[in-house]
Amino acid sequence: MKRYRQFEPILISDFEVSKWQHPVHQHNHYEMIYIKKGSGIHVINQISIPYQAGDVFLLGPEEAHYFEIDKPSRFIYLKFTDLYLNKEENNTYEYIQNLEYLIKSRETHLSGFKLRADDRLTVELIFDLILSLKNNMLWNRELIWMQILTLSHILKRNMPELLHLETRSRDMQAIFCYIHKNIYLPDELRVNVMAKYFNITTDYMGPYFKRNAGTTLRAYIQHYRSALLKQRIASGKYSLKQIAAEFGLTDESHVSKIIQKANSDMSSN
Template sequence: MEHIHDDFSIEVLQCKQWKERNRKNNFFELVYVLEGTGFHSVNHIRHPYNRNGIFLLPAARCHSYILEEETTFLFVRFTNHYFTSRIRDSVDYSNWFNKLNFILANHDHHSGELINDPDDRFQLKRLLDVIRYEYEKKEDCSPFIIRNTLASALALISRNIQRKVFDHMDLKDRRFADLVTYINSQIMEPEKLTVSHLSDKFHISEKYFSQYFKRNAGETFQDFVLRSRLRIAASRAKFTDTPFRNIAFDLGFTDSSHLNRMMKKYTGKGMRETRKEIQA
């Protein structure tokens, strides 16, 4: 594997037969099929892949490929440093870090295409083609272009997963849908998730906010935010090897014990049990 930058790495791999790869992810890996056909197997469930197929692989997941013909893959791997702020960059990567956590928490992690919408899938392919081009070009500005293109790709993926979440919630109030989108995009920014801030931003009376939210969501605002954070915590426990204390700190819990208590209270399972679900 060739590391383009400390915060992400890219590999183009041509295979006649699939061999287990020694990979270590903090979040997930995007897989783009440049050439070839075969089957992608996740937890022993097979799904066919073809040229231009795009998949998402979490870090800790039993998966393999059964090649019908020689296949060329583009792998884009993220590390923890990808979304740290950079003085020289014009993009606020904390927003993309939130999107990455949202994708991890709400993606179903099944085999098969990552995006079903044909137009969005075409746009994602174009972005990945840019990433491959800059990977092969290897000029001084290539890492910056790749990083910004990845940010756009994550926004596209996040939008499609958000649609699935909305379909499940059956949201009919457009303003409330925008409110939920904003909460999900800022889930790790507690100063932006106060009732005062949200009421002002979405022009909802602060006194009326709690009633408005519960009527539309079917649960209190506080429970919604907590459950959202716990979904992220559960996904990071299952699909990464991030220490529990780091997960707790990232998500605003006092410490790993506090996170573990909340996880048990709301899901019936602690963090260790949750991690073993997928790594057993």
């Protein structure tokens, strides 16, 4: 399978075609794809998903995809790497957390985001603004980044796990997404709180998760939190005190203990 490699932190691509030119492929970056016009089929990991104007897709390096075009289609691509996600200026915790959540939980929305009518209009305007900034990427770098963060906020609030209780799913992907969203809020990850959120009993929550995930709820949360903590430390941009505050931890020593325990658990497996 062909694999496209991108070395620039971010690229913007805008093109219109009546026939797709690329084979099924993967890439080493993330892609936020906006359908400006047209319709057809988006094949992601061998699953066929109809697309139309106004749809948005978020793909990661693991996804293999291509398009089958019915009506001439215009695509706008925002392609960014981990380097761009973790660049030095990214110091707005809340918005970075939104983007991290979307990237980690994208399995839920590989079929495309089902946006509300008002959000569809807003997203269209944002992509028009991004295109207006495209010709001078260096000069407009920060403005482009601000639009990506705004898009992540809009897309996140259209995730099915965050809708009203009557439409809330209880499947494992919904539970994973809940964990990813609340990893910065330890109190929201207590078993009794999660059980109430998903309308199941506290005693059933732990066994249900282990049976379907192959690991305990506590171990999964610890592993995911530890992975994020390591990314923060590796970036060299945050002190342990800042990291502890972001993740709702007691102090700097708590950060170190979590990472040490995760490393110990991995080495014992």
